[in-house]
Every structure is written in C-alpha cells, then in structure tokens.
Amino acid sequence: MPSRDVRFSAVYRVAGAKDEAHARAGDICLEQTVELPRDVAVPAFVRDEVVGRIESFKKRAGGYEATVSYSVDCAAGELTQLLNVLFGNISLKLGVRLERLVLPPALLKQFKGPAFGRTGLRRHLGVSRRPLLCATLKPMGLAAEELAELAYQFALGGIDIIKDDHGLSNQSYAPFEDRVRRCVRAVAQANRKTGFHSVYAPNVTAPHAETLGRARLARAAGAGALLVSPGLTGLDAMRTIADDPRVGLPILSHPAFQGSYVLSPANGISHYALFGQIVRLAGGDASIYPNHGGRFSFSREECRSIVEGCRVPMGRLRPILPCPGGGMSLGRVPELIKFYGNDVIFLIGGGLFTHGPEIVENCRFFRRMVGG
Amino acid sequence: MPSRDVRFSAVYRVAGAKDEAHARAGDICLEQTVELPRDVAVPAFVRDEVVGRIESFKKRAGGYEATVSYSVDCAAGELTQLLNVLFGNISLKLGVRLERLVLPPALLKQFKGPAFGRTGLRRHLGVSRRPLLCATLKPMGLAAEELAELAYQFALGGIDIIKDDHGLSNQSYAPFEDRVRRCVRAVAQANRKTGFHSVYAPNVTAPHAETLGRARLARAAGAGALLVSPGLTGLDAMRTIADDPRVGLPILSHPAFQGSYVLSPANGISHYALFGQIVRLAGGDASIYPNHGGRFSFSREECRSIVEGCRVPMGRLRPILPCPGGGMSLGRVPELIKFYGNDVIFLIGGGLFTHGPEIVENCRFFRRMVGG
Numbered sequence: 095m096p097s098r099d100v101r102f103s104a105v106y107r108v109a110g111a112k113d114e115a116h117a118r119a120g121d122i123c124l125e126q127t128v129e130l131p132r133d134v135a136v137p138a139f140v141r142d143e144v145v146g147r148i149e150s151f152k153k154r155a156g157g158y159e160a161t162v163s164y165s166v167d168c169a170a171g172e173l174t175q176l177l178n179v180l181f182g183n184i185s186l187k188l189g190v191r192l193e194r195l196v197l198p199p200a201l202l203k204q205f206k207g208p209a210f211g212r213t214g215l216r217r218h219l220g221v222s223r224r225p226l227l228c229a230t231l232k233p234m235g236l237a238a239e240e241l242a243e244l245a246y247q248f249a250l251g252g253i254d255i256i257k258d259d260h261g262l263s264n265q266s267y268a269p270f271e272d273r274v275r276r277c278v279r280a281v282a283q284a285n286r287k288t289g290f291h292s293v294y295a296p297n298v299t300a301p302h303a304e305t306l307g308r309a310r311l312a313r314a315a316g317a318g319a320l321l322v323s324p325g326l327t328g329l330d331a332m333r334t335i336a337d338d339p340r341v342g343l344p345i346l347s348h349p350a351f352q353g354s355y356v357l358s359p360a361n362g363i364s365h366y367a368l369f370g371q372i373v374r375l376a377g378g379d380a381s382i383y384p385n386h387g388g389r390f391s392f393s394r395e396e397c398r399s400i401v402e403g404c405r406v407p408m409g410r411l412r413p414i415l416p417c418p419g420g421g422m423s424l425g426r427v428p429e430l431i432k433f434y435g436n437d438v439i440f441l442i443g444g445g446l447f448t449h450g451p452e453i454v455e456n457c458r459f460f461r462r463m464v465g466g
Numbered sequence: 467m468p469s470r471d472v473r474f475s476a477v478y479r480v481a482g483a484k485d486e487a488h489a490r491a492g493d494i495c496l497e498q499t500v501e502l503p504r505d506v507a508v509p510a511f512v513r514d515e516v517v518g519r520i521e522s523f524k525k526r527a528g529g530y531e532a533t534v535s536y537s538v539d540c541a542a543g544e545l546t547q548l549l550n551v552l553f554g555n556i557s558l559k560l561g562v563r564l565e566r567l568v569l570p571p572a573l574l575k576q577f578k579g580p581a582f583g584r585t586g587l588r589r590h591l592g593v594s595r596r597p598l599l600c601a602t603l604k605p606m607g608l609a610a611e612e613l614a615e616l617a618y619q620f621a622l623g624g625i626d627i628i629k630d631d632h633g634l635s636n637q638s639y640a641p642f643e644d645r646v647r648r649c650v651r652a653v654a655q656a657n658r659k660t661g662f663h664s665v666y667a668p669n670v671t672a673p674h675a676e677t678l679g680r681a682r683l684a685r686a687a688g689a690g691a692l693l694v695s696p697g698l699t700g701l702d703a704m705r706t707i708a709d710d711p712r713v714g715l716p717i718l719s720h721p722a723f724q725g726s727y728v729l730s731p732a733n734g735i736s737h738y739a740l741f742g743q744i745v746r747l748a749g750g751d752a753s754i755y756p757n758h759g760g761r762f763s764f765s766r767e768e769c770r771s772i773v774e775g776c777r778v779p780m781g782r783l784r785p786i787l788p789c790p791g792g793g794m795s796l797g798r799v800p801e802l803i804k805f806y807g808n809d810v811i812f813l814i815g816g817g818l819f820t821h822g823p824e825i826v827e828n829c830r831f832f833r834r835m836v837g838g
Contacts, residue, residue, distance in 0.1 A: 121761075128605030129631055134819045136605050144607035167638055168606060172673050174698040175635040178722050182632065182695070185725030186756050186792075188763045233500030233508055234540060235516035259501055260554065263547040266539055301544050302677075302699075302706040323554070326546040327674075328700025334674040350550050353558030354734040355726045362726040384558050389493075391560045420558075447506045 101163040103149060103196040104180050108158050109189030109360050118189060119148050119160035125183045127168060144168060159193065171204040173330045173376060181363060192363045194403075195371050202409035209336050210344040210379040211412025212405070212437060218318070218344055219254050220291040225431060225464040226439040227252070228346075228417060229446050229457065231277065232259035238268040242276035244453070248446070249284030249292040251457020252466060255439065256281060257321045258297035260348045270296070270308060271315075278316040293318020295346055298335065299326050309335045312343070319344045322378075325351030329376040336377025346417060346439075347378030357391070365396040370403010374411050380439050385418035387426070394433070401434065415439050424449045424456065427463040440464065473535040475521060475568040476552050480530050481561030481732050490561055491520050491532035497555045499540060516540060531565065543576040545702045545748060553735060564735045566775075567743050574781035581708050582716040582751040583784025584777070584809060590690070590716055591626050592663040597803060597836040598811040599624070600718075600789060601818055601829065603649065604631035610640040614648035616825070620818070621656030621664040623829020624838060627811065628653060629693045630669035632720045642668070642680060643687075650688040665690020667718055670707065671698050681707045684715070691716045694750075697723030701748040708749025718789060718811075719750030729763070737768040742775010746783050752811050757790035759798070766805070773806065787811050796821045796828065799835040812836065 108118040120132075123146030128136060136145075149161040169176040181192045210218055219226060229248045231241045241262075248256045256277070264270040274296045281294045298308040298320050305327050309320055320343050324332040335341050347369075355363040363372070365383070373381040381404055384390030386397045397418060405413040416434065419441030430440065442460060449456040480490040492504075495518030500508060508517075515537050522533040541548040553564045582590055591598060601620045603613045613634075620628045628649070636642040646668045653666045670680040670692050677699050681692055692715050696704040707713050719741075727735040735744070737755070745753040753776055756762030758769045769790060777785040788806065791813030802812065814832060821828040 125761075127633065128607065129602075129633065130605050130816050130819065134816060137607070140605050140607035144605065168633070170635045170637045172635055174671055174673055174695075175633070175637075178633060178635075178671070178695065178698055182698070182722035183725075185697070185723050186721060186729075186762050186764075187725065188729055230501070233502050233512050233516065235500065235509070235512035261499065261501065261540070261547070261550060263542045263544055263550075265542045265547075299546055299550070301546055302674075302702040305674075323546075323550065325557070326550055326554070326700065326702075328698065328703060330674040330698075331700060349558060350554035351557050353556075354730075357558075357560055357733050358726075358730050361729050389497075390558050392558075444502050444506060447502065 099143065100166045100198060100200040102166055102198055102201045103161050103163040105159055105161050105193045105196065107154070107191040107193050108160050112158065115158035116151055119151055119162060122146060122160070122162050122184055122190060123148060126179050127164065129183070161196070166201045169201065173205065173333050177329065189360055191361055192367055194364065194367050197408065199409050202411060205375055205411070206337055206377070207374050207411035208377055208379045208414050209342065212415050214412065215344045215379050215415060219293065221254060223436055224466050225434070225436050226254045226415065227460060227464060227466070228255040228257060228439050228441040229253045230257055230259050230441070230443045231262065234259060234261045234265065235267050238273040238276045241268055241273060242280040245277040245294055246280040246284050247453045248457055249281045249290070250288060251454040252288060252290055252461040253292055253457050255293055255295050255319055255346070257295040257346060260297055260299065260321060260323050260350050262297050263300060271311060274312050274315045274317060282316065295319035295321050297321040299323040305331045306334060306338060309338065309341045313341050317343060319346060321346045321348055323348040323350040324376055325349065329372065333377040344379040345377060346380045346382055347373045348382045364399065365392065366399040366403040369400045370406070371408065374404070374408060374414055378414060380415045380417045382417040382419055382441060384420035385422055388420040388422055390420050417441050419443060424460055424463070427460065431464065471515065472538045472570060472572040474538055474570055474573045475533050475535040477531060477533050477565045477568065479526070479563040479565050480532050484530065487530035488523055491523055491534060494518060494532070494534050494556055494562060495520060498551050499536065501555070533568070538573045541573065545577065545705050549701065561732055563731070563733055564739055566736065566739050569780060571781050574783060577705070577747055577783070578709055578749070579746050579783035580749055580751045580786050581714065584787050586784065587716045587751050587787060591665065593626060595808055596838050597806070597808050598626045598787065599832060599836060599838070600627040600629060600811050600813040601625045602629055602631050602813070602815045603634065606631060606633045606637065607639050610645040610648045613640055613645060614652040617649040617666055618652035618656050619825045620829055621653045621662070622660060623826040624660065624662055624833040625664055625829050627665055627667050627691055627718070629667040629718060632669055632671065632693060632695050632722050634669050635672060643683060646684050646687045646689060654688065667691035667693050669693040671695040677703045678706060678710060681710065681713045685713050689715060691718060693718045693720055695720040695722040696748055697721065701744065705749040716751040717749060718752045718754055719745045720754045736771065737764065738771040738775040741772045742778070743780065746776070746780060746786055750786060752787045752789045754789040754791055754813060756792035757794055760792040760794050762792050789813050791815060796832055796835065799832065803836065
C-alpha cells in the first residue's frame with residue numbers, strides 16, 4: 095500500500111435515527127478534513143484520500159456508532175493537528191461524541207507516548223506490585239516551608255508520590271522554585287529516615303513559555319515526578335515535557351479544565367478516549383480523574399473505561415496507571431482495591447487530613463491498607 | 467485596601483432548587499481554591515482570603531446565579547492559573563456553568579490582551595467603517611502553489627483577510643514555510659493590481675515548541691495576520707504570540723476543539739465568556755465562531771452574546787471583532803449586516819466557491835454587498 099493510503103480511524107457515537115445518524119457521519123468526513131460541501135469540485139486525490147471515509151456504521155445501545163477513517167498525512171505528525179482531525183470543528187456540533195481512537199503503527203510511531211508508563215513508573219518508585227499511593231500538598235495559600243513540612247509528613251508516612259495541588263503554580267505565597275527546593279529537601283530527609291523512595295511531584299502547569307523551563311528546573315532540583323494539567327497548557331505541552339531529554343521524569347496528568355469534554359453522553363469525548371488514550375498519546379504516565387462515589391460525577395462504568403483506555407494495546411505506547419482521586423476517604427480503600435486491582439495509584443486528598451488527628455499516622459494506615 | 471484583599475469574580479449559573487444551588491456555589495468556593503472540606507482547619511489567612519467567597523446569589527430565568535470572588539494573588543499573574551481558578555476542577559462537575567468574568571484593574575493590568583483590537587485591526591487593514599471580509603484557503607490536500615493561486619484570486623476579488631483553513635498545519639501536501647512564502651507573494655501581487663491591502667493569515671497552530679517560531683517566521687515572510695486555534699495550543703500560547711515583539715500581527719482565534727465547553731446550557735462555559743472575554747484575555751483580535759443559521763448549532767442569542775463579550779468594557783483590554791463563519795452563504799449578507807452592524811468580520815467559506823462559477827467574481831460580489 096503506498097504510504098499515502100495509510101489511514102487512522104475514530105469511532106464516533108452519532109445521535110439520531112438511522113438516516114440522521116448516517117448523515118452526521120457523512121458530515122464528519124467533510125467537516126474534519128476539507129470543510130467544503132460535497133458538491134464543490136475538488137481534485138481526485140483530495141476526494142479519494144483526504145476526505146474522511148465511513149468505514150463502518152452500526153447500531154449500538156442507545157444509537158449509532160460510525161467509524162471514520164482519515165489519511166495519516168492529514169495529521170502531519172503533530173498531536174495538535176491529530177486532535178484537530180479527530181475532533182476540531184466537530185466539537186462545535188451537537189450529537190457527535192468521540193468514543194475511541196484506532197491508530198495504526200504508521201501513526202503511532204510518530205509519538206513516543208509515556209516515557210515511563212506503568213512498568214517504568216513502578217521501577218522508578220521501587221514498588222513492584224501493590225497499589226501506589228499519592229497525596230496532595232495543599233491548601234493554596236500555605237507558605238513554601240509549610241508545604242515542605244507537609245511533604246515531610248507524607249513521606250514519613252510512606253506516601254509514594256507527593257504532588258502539588260494542581261492550583262499551586264507560582265503564587266507569591268509559595269513561589270515555584272523556592273517551593274520545589276524545599277519540598278525536594280523535605281522528602282529526601284524523610285526518605286533517609288524511612289528507607290522509602292517517596293518522590294515529590296511539583297506542578298509545572300505554567301504559561302506557554304515557562305512550562306518546559308519549570309519542568310527542567312524541577313528535574314535539576316531533584317523532583318521525582320511532575321504534575322501537568324494539559325487542559326490548561328494544551329495537550330502538546332505535556333508531550334513536549336515527556337519527550338524532553340533534560341526532564342526525564344514521570345508525568346501525572348491532571349484533568350483540570352477538561353471536564354466539559356466528558357460530561358455529556360451525546361457530545362464531547364468519552365472518558366476512555368480522553369483520560370485513557372489521549373493522555374497516553376500526550377505522554378502522561380498516570381491519568382488523574384475523579385473517582386466514582388466521590389464528590390464528582392463520574393460513574394463506575396466511566397471509571398472502568400478510563401482504566402481500559404490506560405492499558406488497551408496502542409502499538410508501542412506504554413500502558414499507564416489510572417489515578418482515581420477526588421473526595422476519596424481512607425475507608426474506601428478495600429472496596430477500591432477490589433475495583434481497581436493493584437495497577438492503580440490511589441490519590442487521597444482531604445482524607446489524609448481528616449481520618450485521624452495525625453497526618454503521619456493517617457499515611458501509615460493508608461500504606462498498610464494497600465499492603466505496603 | 468491592602469493588595470492581598472483585591473479580588474476578581476466569576477458569575478456561575480448553578481443548577482438545582484435554591485438550597486442545592488446555594489450548596490453548589492459554596493462548593494465552588496472550596497473546589498477552586500483550597501480543595502479541602504470546610505471542616506479541615508486552615509490558617510486564618512487561607513480561610514479569609516484564599517477560599518472563594520459568595521458575593522451574591524440570585525434567582526435568574528431558569529435557575530440561580532452565584533457570583534464568587536477570589537483573591538487576585540491566587541491567579542499568580544498567569545492565564546493558565548487564572549483559568550484554573552475560574553473553571554479548573556469545576557469543569558468536572560455537573561450543574562455549574564461559567565457565565566462571565568468580572569475582572570478588576572489589578573488583575574487586568576497583568577494581561578496585555580489583544581495587541582490590535584477592533585480599531586487596530588481596521589487601521590492595519592486600511593478599512594475604516596464597513597464590515598471586514600475573510601475567506602479561507604482550502605481544501606486540505608491542495609499543494610502550496612494551488613493554495614497560493616486561490617489566495618491570489620481572493621485578493622484580486624478584494625477579500626481583506628485570506629486565512630488558511632484551520633486544518634492546514636505542516637502537511638507534506640503544503641508544508642508551512644513554502645505555503646506561507648507562496649501565499650504572501652500571491653497576495654502582494656494581487657494587491658499591486660488592485661491597490662487593496664489584503665493580508666494573508668497563515669495558521670500557526672502547531673506543536674508546543676513550534677507555535678511561536680511559526681508565528682515569527684510568518685511575520686518575517688510578510689504575512690499580515692495569523693490564525694491560532696487556542697483549544698489545540700492552549701489559550702496561553704495565543705497570548706504568548708500576541709505579546710511577542712517579534713511577531714506583532716493581528717490574531718484570529720479559531721474555535722476548533724473548544725466546542726464542548728459551550729454545548730450544554732447547564733455545564734461548561736458561556737459563549738459570552740469563552741468566545742468573547744477569554745479570547746480577549748488570551749490576545750485574540752478577532753473571535754471566529756459558527757454563525758447562527760449555518761451548519762452549526764449556535765443560536766442568534768448565543769451569537770449576540772459573543773458580540774457582547776467581544777466589546778464589553780474590560781479595563782484597558784481592547785474590544786475585538788466577532789468573526790461569524792461556518793456554512794454562510796453570500797445571500798445572507800444583508801440579513802447579517804442588519805444583525806451585526808459594521809463591526810464584524812464576515813468569514814465565508816464554501817459560499818465563495820459555490821455562489822457563481824468564478825471565484826474572483828464571487829469575492830467582488832461579496833465586497834460590493836458590504837459597501838466596499
């Protein structure tokens with residue numbers, strides 16, 4: 095097959111009765127590529143290869159599902175343009191939901207994906223089998239030394255990944271560089287006491303010209319992982335950090351500002367595609383999302399689908415770890431181990447402050463519950 | 467008032483009956499700042515200044531509206547973090563819609579906004595009063611020389627801004643640099659014939675490390691404006707281009723990949739805030755969006771609200787031009803002049819190919835219709 099004919103696909107849920115749904119699928123083929131009505135004459139090559147193609151159209155529970163293929167060349171080897179072809183203009187139309195991506199090796203080889211992935215992250219943290227533990231430095235407004243003290247307590251209690259709250263950026267309360275240096279030092283100090291390998295993951299979500307610089311600074315200062323909110327920086331900023339040889343740290347992807355994509359069952363992007371497949375394409379090693387039963391609205395099934403998207407085969411792109419969080423209490427850990435198994439990072443926020451009076455003891459309790 | 471007490475506000479539509487809606491507003495105050503339950507002890511400064519405050523709570527048609535204020539310091543002078551405070555985690559919850567921003571001078575002075583704005587763009591194009599005209603180079607798949615030939619015809623016909631389709635990035639069909647050089651030359655050649663000041667606006671939506679470089683290259687090559695899709699690059703990438711002294715070109719903001727924020731009346735962000743206020747904060751000089759009555763789903767009222775968001779006073783941030791497009795036909799121009807008045811850019815896509823057999827004539831007809 096000549097290289098021009100290599101195609102990738104997207105599966106869309108399309109609303110409406112059969113004819114209407116099929117018309118929507120036909121519309122996607124044009125809207126996401128040539129953006130011209132079908133009756134405008136275009137060269138044969140454009141008509142035959144550039145215009146999207148309906149590869150299948152099927153009845154599914156609650157409606158229809160269309161698989162549309164696109165030429166790999168349309169995505170230009172760029173994550174930004176790949177996302178544009180998958181869901182750019184179509185995001186503005188009602189009744190189309192991007193359910194999943196079907197990407198051939200010819201496209202997947204253009205992206206390195208997660209630099210660590212599930213296995214690399216475990217090796218990095220020295221934890222081979224049990225669920226990993228994550229805690230959050232907060233609230234915003236604390237001074238850098240107060241956050242560092244908290245990091246020390248989390249590390250003393252055996253938390254694997256101690257991350258910034260995603261709202262900590264470069265506020266005057268706790269400026270980025272000062273905070274990173276203090277928290278790195280605090281975690282290292284605790285590690286010397288415990289013999290554990292806790293890491294500090296600062297938030298490097300930042301203005302366009304500063305994200306990569308903050309990530310490099312974090313690495314140079316001794317951070318052990320990074321937090322990025324790709325909804326704020328753009329997904330390709332996360333990919334850039336993941337690929338950068340001067341960073342080389344695992345990345346936790348945070349869903350801030352991305353919720354609007356997944357809240358409607360008829361529009362937007364599925365949890366599976368956004369928090370699973372797309373986070374992986376964009377270099378996340380773990381995908382943070384609000385767990386079912388917490389203070390957010392994700393269902394058990396949606397959480398399950400994220401787990402699937404984190405590990406479904408995608409060429410040489412590594413599987414990653416789901417990281418459910420948001421309003422989780424320590425008491426739910428046994429139930430959640432049943433639900434998620436061992437390949438998960440449990441992110442517990444407020445619960446570590448409220449379970450008992452002592453944060454270090456709360457962390458130790460948490461760690462015992464996952465068999466650590 | 468001490469600087470720590472300066473606050474900015476966001477108005478949210480909150481779903482539910484009165485008590486439930488009020489509880490949602492209280493939840494926003496925590497979720498967007500400290501991310502801790504109200505019963506976790508925090509320092510007095512955090513409780514009194516960092517936690518969001520309900521400033522008003524009112525009945526509105528179809529529900530309740532809450533104004534929540536935040537400390538300016540929480541946003542750290544960063545657009546990424548400002549967006550995070552306004553709508554980061556809350557984007558993941560059902561029943562909260564960001565309706566509008568109320569930003570005090572202390573915050574607005576941290577952002578330059580559009581470098582040209584409505585008046586600057588008119589001066590740049592040499593058009594003082596009539597609606598401006600925009601056309602799109604497409605379809606994706608044409609060679610750079612074919613796109614340049616099309617640019618030549620649009621310019622000959624008197625189109626003010628000749629922009630790339632937002633799907634043209636750096637495909638092998640028409641690589642960025644080659645395309646820019648050819649289209650710039652073609653438009654200049656036409657301008658010499660017509661005496662008009664048509665400009666070419668290449669799409670600089672690109673991978674993270676390349677956006678600014680493409681914008682600078684475009685400027686150096688003689689482009690007269692730029693197209694950016696901030697949903698793909700991140701909003702702060704657009705701001706960075708707008709602020710860059712080596713670029714200095716007006717920016718058209720394209721809504722690709724942003725539609726999911728506005729499609730639900732109960733969740734997401736309002737058209738007014740996203741395509742008006744936020745585009746301005748992020749440095750767009752014109753805001754492209756799908757016009758009512760075309761092939762997209764925006765209503766007349768939603769389009770009207772975008773116009774309002776483009777011009778509502780926001781400190782020293784310049785008003786910008788709405789740029790309705792998407793499935794518009796030339797026949798609608800009189801109706802649309804009535805609706806929008808003169809301060810608008812009409813973006814006509816497929817219509818310029820289908821109105822009559824000659825593209826140049828179609829453009830001239832279009833220009834006569836707006837009094838040019």
